[in-house]
Amino acid sequence: MAEKMFGKALKRVEDPRFITGTGNYTDDIAVHGMVHAAMVRSPYPHAKIKSIDSSAALALPGVIAILTGKDLVGAGINPIPTGWLLPDLKISAHHAIQPEEVNHVGDIVAAIIAETRAIAEDAVALVDVDYDVLESVSLGSTALAAGAVQVHPEAPGNLAFDWTIGDAAATDAEFAKADKIVKLELRNHRLVPNAIEPRASLAEYKRAGDEYTLHTTSQNPHIHRVMIGAFVMGIPEHKLRIVSPDVGGGFGSKIFQYPEEVIVLFAAKKVNRPVKWTARRSESFVSDAHGRDHETVAEAAVMNDGTLLALRVNTIANLGAYLTTFAPAVPTYLYGTLLNGTYKWKAIHAHVRGVYTNTVGVDAYRGAGRPEATYVVERIVSTVARELGMDPVDIRRKNFIQPSEFPYQTPVALQYDSGNYEPAMDMALEKLGYKALRAKQAEMRKQGKYIGIGVCTYLEACGLAPSALVGSLGAQAGQWESALVRVAATGVVEVLTGSHSHGQGHETAFAQVVADELQVPVEHVVLVHGDTARLPHGWGSYGSRSAPVGLSAITMACRKITDKAKKIAAHLLEASVEDMEHVDGKYQVKGVPERSKSFFEVALMAHLAHNYPADLEPGLEATHFYDPKNFVYPFGTHLAVVEVDADTGRTKLIRYVCVDDCGPIVNPLIVEGQVHGGVAQGMGQALLENTVYDASGQLVSGSYLEYTMPRADDMVQLEIGHTVTPSPHNPLGLKGIGEAGTIASTAAVANAVIDALEPFGVRHMDMPFTSEKVWQVIHASQLAQAADD
Amino acid sequence: MADKVPITLTVNGTKHSVHVEPRTLLVQFLREHLSLTGTHVGCDTSQCGACTVHLDGMAVKSCTMFAVQADGSSVTTIEGIGEIGHLHPLQQGFWEMHGLQCGFCTPGMIMSAADLLQHNAKPSEAEIRHALEGNFCRCTGYHNIVRAVQHASGQIQNQAQAADD
Amino acid sequence: MQLEGFNIIHATPEQVFVALQSPDMLAKCVPGVKKLEVESEGVFKTTLEVSVGPVKGSFSGKVSVLDAVLNTSLTLKVEMRAPVGIASAIGKIILEPQDAATKVHWSGEPQLGGMIASVGARLIGGVAKAQADIFFTKLEQELTSKA
Known part of the structure; x- marks a missing residue:
């Protein structure tokens, strides 16, 4: 019997190229005759373009062409659409190059095409754009206020949408019954995703055939093909190939279809040379879609015994200047539906207003809506516990949905299909030594030392998504996934998947599952992804969907292969198909191991196929389009311990324990890696990262000098555990893990900091908990204390 | 120009x-x-x-x-x-310990860590984290990068030990 | 960010007042100046090399002298553009006689936009102070060497 690969901590097969510097990222590709693009970007948050004088730039030797918004509009290039529509959504055209008005710092007003990147960047300086500068607005609540600056004429009052979920009357009724109402005002601040590989695009155009090829940093090349081909540029699918080679991290920011992709494609045809653009990091900050940016008022209605009754949430979601690909879905269906968490709320009502501002567009960033929801729920539940004098663990245990109660219908649309929350929490508490640490915390406080313990018992809905459901909610496309499994005559198994790996190790984990399904050596399995010319249509990787959806499609395709292989073996053995079994990598007559054919023999004969009966097709390949029946619902408990230096305000993570339940684990190395990275990003939001627009609408945190990325010494070694509750509805019971760490850790760390600051009377403060902010509240408390004494 | x-x-x-x-x-x-x-x-x-x-x-x-x-x-x-077949201990360490995901920061990480190990063959966890402060990784949370450097440090010491014996 | 400061120049307010509006003198004293020419009465067209932290750029634009009160005060309006962004400021200069010298009070609020704001905003205070010091030191050198 071949060794089972599922569950094995196999070293990654993609690693040899990365550790030797032979990966193939978009910017690594150079083609003959290639020229370079550089963008002229608006330095103003809001302005009318009065005129553009590009004569000096054009005169620079080496400059080939200069494109403006009018050139693109004149050539019939359409604005970039959003992919998700809400009822009565107000949309303003998002042009690849703005023809008339710029709406955020970094908005593109012209593009230079030149022989070298340096010349293109030199020429940017010579383009003379005359602007009529307008007033601007960068904060969501300011944009909604009466008399605010109007960003787009299409959206009066800057309101893009006004959305609610849940039963308002039922929620009011629960609030009327409550012993206590706990209210929090929360700011979930704006983040920049910051994949370390900057975005890059290389467009090639072939006059013969009128064909385009775009190499680009994408998590989902088919989404790019649909958007660019069908909507923006009107290129038939068979004439537009999108290739996304090795991608250096995405975290959501490489889902979206960006202006620069349209510009290089357009330019490649215009100048009849391949055109490459690679973002400078300073451009990434003002052009990659940002994440989060919510202002929320949340109220919980509770009983004195800790019973949670109802939750009322009012959120202003800053969408930035334009609606990017998934923007309308993130603060609505990926947020409002998650506000139930792991608890038995009797009623929930959420009201979300999506608002335009003169800032970079906001869209999905690792977790996308779910971290924001988890932050609201987990912060308020911990606050309720504190105000009732309960332990934050006890209030959670009291209100958890119980295993016997699944499937569980929440008040906010989702039906959880499975879950078992207490064992995960108990395992985490045990790992941390929770009770002892609480005692130590009390002891330390007496000595003027402050640690805090933060609890987060999160749940997420991922594995996007049942197509009919998301379609009914406004998605303009289904979110099924495709797989094509093709067995070559030599027995090599080529797996073509619509999922896209940009760090998640699909080449390894997917091969493990295929090896088990087909009972072949794992090294005989080769994964192909990221190229629309080679793959059946697929939807890519985001929303923790690659394992539950992509790998389910592959599994089903493998099962079709096995069925077909049995038929071939039956023919070769002159047996009936019903008598065949697949054992130890062989197709044999049941109970007669001597009468068998190996996988290799079957694969070879599938291709030679010169003596087949009429009802048996030659070849050995299968395609499956898998559409999940429901989301999957991973959950777990994260416990953060922070230490606050009362003299300096310096707040540091000192321990982190997490127990996640993502169902059966294909490769524990990869799953734990996803948790590590996710936790670092969530911790980064809580303690370090912030995106700051100043009063004049300028982004003043636009480089790594100002935007504080987590570094090696900001993190600790994580203490990780797992429980396993399989998803009941996909073939392997898989659930996603890509976003869980980020979803849970921001709230866990925030709860820890607030817990640490309890002796200073701090009930809530907004992230990020920088030394300065923490010192300010400690200092204020000490001054007040001194005044009382 | x-x-x-x-x-x-x-x-x-x-x-x-x-x-x-x-x-x-x-x-x-x-x-x-x-x-x-x-x-x-x-x-x-x-x-x-x-x-x-x-x-x-x-x-x-x-x-x-x-x-x-x-x-x-x-x-x-x-x-x-190093190259496949003759990997540097750090390349091996990053592979063994899953010290990379998207791989984009990896070459720089390995080169910084190699500099550290040249000067300090047996660094503590804190010394490793300090030495890698100038390198960002957005994927791994640095957890397995630290373990990869520790793995390589062990390998180098074993090799030195073997050479001495 | 509102910035202010003063520098002592060993010359009379009359000399300083003239010097501050002299294209030759400005061309010699403004740090990083590459080009400076008179566009019209009280309006100079100029190109400057400025670096703010990691961002360096060639800024070109206009400096206009407004509200000049003879030998006492003047206002400078600066509007500059560079590939790395935009910089503008209204600067007020007051000349106060102090023994044989002049105490030059300066104040203003620089506004940055574009990349230079995202990368260099928090450094602008220090940069502006340093530039002012260089300017007035050179101005003093020019005025005292002539005297």
Whole structure:
């Protein structure tokens, strides 16, 4: 019997190229005759373009062409659409190059095409754009206020949408019954995703055939093909190939279809040379879609015994200047539906207003809506516990949905299909030594030392998504996934998947599952992804969907292969198909191991196929389009311990324990890696990262000098555990893990900091908990204390 | 555009005498002139460390110096420290311990860590974290990067031990 | 960010007042000046090399002298553009006689936009102070060497 690969901590097969510097990222590709693009970007948050004088730039030797918004509009290039529509959504055209008005710092007003990147960047300086500068607005609540600056004429009052979920009357009724109402005002601040590989695009155009090829940093090349081909540029699918080679991290920011992709494609045809653009990091900050940016008022209605009754949430979601690909879905269906968490709320009502501002567009960033929801729920539940004098663990245990109660219908649309929350929490508490640490915390406080313990018992809905459901909610496309499994005559198994790996190790984990399904050596399995010319249509990787959806499609395709292989073996053995079994990598007559054919023999004969009966097709390949029946619902408990230096305000993570339940684990190395990275990003939001627009609408945190990325010494070694509750509805019971760490850790760390600051009377403060902010509240408390004494 | 200037430098053991524009960055020279694309560019303010290479045995950020400043020097890049079949202990360590995900920061991480291990063959966890402060990773939370460096440190000591025996 | 400061120049307010509006003197004293020419009465067209932290750029634009009160005060309006962004400021200069010298009070609020704001905003205070010091030191050198 071949060794089972599922569950094995196999070293990654993609690693040899990365550790030797032979990966193939978009910017690594150079083609003959290639020229370079550089963008002229608006330095103003809001302005009318009065005129553009590009004569000096054009005169620079080496400059080939200069494109403006009018050139693109004149050539019939359409604005970039959003992919998700809400009822009565107000949309303003998002042009690849703005023809008339710029709406955020970094908005593109012209593009230079030149022989070298340096010349293109030199020429940017010579383009003379005359602007009529307008007033601007960068904060969501300011944009909604009466008399605010109007960003787009299409959206009066800057309101893009006004959305609610849940039963308002039922929620009011629960609030009327409550012993206590706990209210929090929360700011979930704006983040920049910051994949370390900057975005890059290389467009090639072939006059013969009128064909385009775009190499680009994408998590989902088919989404790019649909958007660019069908909507923006009107290129038939068979004439537009999108290739996304090795991608250096995405975290959501490489889902979206960006202006620069349209510009290089357009330019490649215009100048009849391949055109490459690679973002400078300073451009990434003002052009990659940002994440989060919510202002929320949340109220919980509770009983004195800790019973949670109802939750009322009012959120202003800053969408930035334009609606990017998934923007309308993130603060609505990926947020409002998650506000139930792991608890038995009797009623929930959420009201979300999506608002335009003169800032970079906001869209999905690792977790996308779910971290924001988890932050609201987990912060308020911990606050309720504190105000009732309960332990934050006890209030959670009291209100958890119980295993016997699944499937569980929440008040906010989702039906959880499975879950078992207490064992995960108990395992985490045990790992941390929770009770002892609480005692130590009390002891330390007496000595003027402050640690805090933060609890987060999160749940997420991922594995996007049942197509009919998301379609009914406004998605303009289904979110099924495709797989094509093709067995070559030599027995090599080529797996073509619509999922896209940009760090998640699909080449390894997917091969493990295929090896088990087909009972072949794992090294005989080769994964192909990221190229629309080679793959059946697929939807890519985001929303923790690659394992539950992509790998389910592959599994089903493998099962079709096995069925077909049995038929071939039956023919070769002159047996009936019903008598065949697949054992130890062989197709044999049941109970007669001597009468068998190996996988290799079957694969070879599938291709030679010169003596087949009429009802048996030659070849050995299968395609499956898998559409999940429901989301999957991973959950777990994260416990953060922070230490606050009362003299300096310096707040540091000192321990982190997490127990996640993502169902059966294909490769524990990869799953734990996803948790590590996710936790670092969530911790980064809580303690370090912030995106700051100043009063004049300028982004003043636009480089790594100002935007504080987590570094090696900001993190600790994580203490990780797992429980396993399989998803009941996909073939392997898989659930996603890509976003869980980020979803849970921001709230866990925030709860820890607030817990640490309890002796200073701090009930809530907004992230990020920088030394300065923490010192300010400690200092204020000490001054007040001194005044009382 | 200023006139090109002649430089001679050794990269991964191969001597190159070329003419470059004075403003050519070392990283640009490596990637565009020599097609050594393992060295990456992740930022424009010398923070991310993806471009780290060794210049005469010391780790430097190759986005922060001009190619002409490397005239007469010896440069080692990720392509030069090991290859499949003969991996550097750090390359092996990153592979064994799953010290990478998207792989983009990895070459710079390995080159920075190699500099550390040259000076401190047995670093503590805190010393490793401190030494890698100039390198960003957005994927791994640094957890397995630390373990990868520890793994390599152990390997190097075992090799030294074996050589002594 | 509102910035202010003063520098002592060993010359009379009359000399300083003239010097501050002299294209030759400005061309010699403004740090990083590459080009400076008179566009019209009280309006100079100029190109400057300025670096703010990691961002360096060639700024070109206009400096206009407004509200000049003879030998006492003047206002400078600066509007500059560069590939790395935009910089503008209204600067107020007051000349106060102090023995044989002049105490030059300066104040203003620089506004940055574009990349230079995202990368250099927090450094602008220090940069502006340093530039002012260089300017007035040179101005003093020019005025005292002539005297």
